[in-house]
Structures are given as structure tokens and as C-alpha cells.
Amino acid sequence: MHECAEALDLSDVVRDALGAGRRIVGTDRLRGGTTKGVYRVRLGGTGPASVIVYRWAQEESFWPGGVEDDAADPFAPASGLAPFLAAQRALDGLGVRVPRVLWADGGGKRGEGDVAVVEDVTGGTLESLLETDPARGAAALDDVARALDLMHRHRAPPLRQSGSAGGRRRRPGEHMRAAGSRPGPARPRGDGGPRRQDRNGP
Structure with a gap:
């Protein structure tokens, strides 16, 4: 229950x-x-x-x-506060x-x-925005494309294989913790971009 x-x-x-x-x-x-x-x-x-x-x-x-x-x-569930905070810091950086x-x-x-x-980031869904205000929806899609490009170009440290010379295999989420611990570039602030919090976090 x-x-x-x-x-x-x-x-x-x-x-x-x-x-x-x-x-x-x-x-x-x-x-x-x-x-x-x-x-x-x-x-x-x-x-x-x-x-x-x-x-x-x-x-x-x-x-x-x-x-x-x-x-x-490496494909085991990585859930909890520590992986969440690590991912949030890495993406923000x-x-x-x-x-x-x-x-x-x-x-x-x-x-x-x-x-x-x-x-709490409110304001509806991207789907509804594209229907009601295509111009704003297109701008939001540009923000999404920029975010995806930033994530695509980021390379985390590789997972180590069990028993390999060089140490143990990383636990799920450890590469995000490592990335999140390094200072990243200042990110622009503003009002644009779709952000939803009704799902699984960042």
C-alpha cells in the first residue's frame, strides 16, 4: 500500500x-x-x-x-536526492x-x-503554447534546441569496467556528481524557455 x-x-x-x-x-x-x-x-x-x-x-x-x-x-536505477542535486548542478553549470x-x-x-x-515553474505545456501562440512556441523550441545542443556536446568521464586496471566501475550518477562539482560558465538569466516541473525533475 x-x-x-x-x-x-x-x-x-x-x-x-x-x-x-x-x-x-x-x-x-x-x-x-x-x-x-x-x-x-x-x-x-x-x-x-x-x-x-x-x-x-x-x-x-x-x-x-x-x-x-x-x-x-551502470544501468541500475539512480534515484535519490544526491543524483538529483548532482544532475541539477551539472545542467545549471x-x-x-x-x-x-x-x-x-x-x-x-x-x-x-x-x-x-x-x-514551481507554471504556465502550461509547450504543446498548448504552439497551438495558442505559434511565435512564442517557436521561440520556446529554439530554447529547447539550445539546451539539447549543450547537453549533446557535454562529455562525462567514461564508466570504468569492473576488475579493470584503473579502479572500480562508477556508480550510476557519479559522473554527474563529478561534473556538478566543477564550476561551470555563468548561465544567462531571463524569462524565456519552457520549464515543466510536473514530471521527474531536471
């Missing part, structure tokens, strides 16, 4: 992330979280009207089969527009598993 967090369960998370002046007025579980819970938390008070909360916990995982993380398998991480707790202080609070 998979249980979903209620607004009361996330109140401490919101307070730690945004301060005591923010209160939860509604919580919606979003689709596409697979191995984590993804919640849009609507807020009262001064500041952003909503944030996205990611929650990695066993009861939040709907991945079939209970696949275990095998350190020797490359200049790819990604939602900002507002707060994260990897210690499981409340027995809730790992938690991250990130910027």
Missing part, C-alpha cells in the same frame, strides 16, 4: 525551506514521480504562490518489481535552464526520507 503525504506532513518542510511566515493552503500530488513523490504545494503569505516538493521514500515508489541498486550495473533548488534535506531528520523543495 502506497501512502501519499498530506498537507500536515509537509508543513515542517515548508517552514524549514521558506520560513515560518508561509502556510500551506493546498497540496496536489503530481503524476510522473515513479520512484519519488512529487507534490505541488500551494502557499499563503508573501512570496511564491507555490513550490514543488520531491520526497524520496519507500512508500512513494511506484516502480514495479522492486529493482535494487547494483553498484556494478552547462547553461541549461532548470528549476532552482530552494532547500534540501538528505538526512531524513523526520524519518521521511530525502526531501527537496524546488521552484
